[in-house]
Amino acid sequence: MDDSVLDNYISAGRIAAAILAEGAKMIRTDASLLETVDAVEAMVAEQGAGLAFPLNLSINEDAAHDTASLGDSRVFERGDVIKLDLGVHLDGYIADTATTVDLGANALLIEASEQALLHAIDIVRPGATAGELGTAIQYEIERRGFKPVSNLTGHGLGGYTIHCPPTIPNIGLNGGPVLEEGMVFAIEPFATTGTGRVSEKVKKEIYSQISNKPVRMPAGRKIMEQIRDRRGLPFARRWLHDKKADLALPVLVRSGNLHVYPVLSDTAGSLVSQHEHTVIVTADGCIVTTRR
Numbered sequence: 001m002d003d004s005v006l007d008n009y010i011s012a013g014r015i016a017a018a019i020l021a022e023g024a025k026m027i028r029t030d031a032s033l034l035e036t037v038d039a040v041e042a043m044v045a046e047q048g049a050g051l052a053f054p055l056n057l058s059i060n061e062d063a064a065h066d067t068a069s070l071g072d073s074r075v076f077e078r079g080d081v082i083k084l085d086l087g088v089h090l091d092g093y094i095a096d097t098a099t100t101v102d103l104g105a106n107a108l109l110i111e112a113s114e115q116a117l118l119h120a121i122d123i124v125r126p127g128a129t130a131g132e133l134g135t136a137i138q139y140e141i142e143r144r145g146f147k148p149v150s151n152l153t154g155h156g157l158g159g160y161t162i163h164c165p166p167t168i169p170n171i172g173l174n175g176g177p178v179l180e181e182g183m184v185f186a187i188e189p190f191a192t193t194g195t196g197r198v199s200e201k202v203k204k205e206i207y208s209q210i211s212n213k214p215v216r217m218p219a220g221r222k223i224m225e226q227i228r229d230r231r232g233l234p235f236a237r238r239w240l241h242d243k244k245a246d247l248a249l250p251v252l253v254r255s256g257n258l259h260v261y262p263v264l265s266d267t268a269g270s271l272v273s274q275h276e277h278t279v280i281v282t283a284d285g286c287i288v289t290t291r292r
């Protein structure tokens with residue numbers, strides 16, 4: 001890997017780790033979701049870095065892809081299990097990291113995803129397989145009495161790309177991609193008290209551009225203009241500040257210009273925890289870019 005590319009990955013990781021820790025401190029009972037995401041996203045800009053995706057703030061059975069909407073009046077409540085998933089990039093080189101804040105009494109659930117992540121990181125080296133990581137993740141979560149979320153995975157990272165090979169499963173599979181020196185990927189175990197599978201909710205807050213087909217609707221054209229400098233990285237509905245955006249977004253999804261990331265949830269009443277780090281495979285192990 002080019003030295004300047006490596007520098008960007010390392011610096012993005014350091015920034016993401018520090019800001020994620022600051023963000024986690026802001027989460028307490030009665031604090032506002034909207035103020036939290038605004039503050040965290042502003043910190044990234046203050047560091048001269050870019051957001052690889054909107055801050056994901058997903059609560060309880062919601063595992064991923066929720067964030068505050070414009071005028072969102074929600075506050076954190078006692079008992080909530082809150083996942084913060086932050087992506088920071090420098091020149092397109094991404095650090096993806098997540099942690100869980102427990103406003104209830106769910107220490108073992110939090111420990112499950114955290115220990116799963118640490119044990120998976122311990123295995124990373126050239127020649128190890130993604131399946132071995134998944135096996136370690138599943139073991140650490142199940143031995144604490146929870147289920148891994150089987151249909152969410154870790155993922156490779158590339159320049160301005162948040163999902164590419166290798167896929168890192170959260171359950172034990174035979175084989176899978178063989179890890180090689182220089183690979184960059186996020187490992188993100190989710191532990192749940194629910195079924196171990198997430199499905200899509202109706203709620204949609206996060207989108208990304210996947211094509212540049214001509215758009216007739218003026219509000220749609222305005223959105224395409226506004227998100228062009230994302231270079232395909234996800235954006236939040238909240239960032240658009242346009243009353244007509246809610247009409248235009250589904251049109252842009254149907255025409256194939258945008259991809260939508262609906263909120264992903266386990267069953268109602270369940271609790272999901274998540275921990276995530278970004279790693280770069282080295283000759284004898286890995287660098288964890290997002291570790292403090």
Ligand code: CO
Pocket residue numbers: 096097155186188276
């Ligand atoms: Co990720």
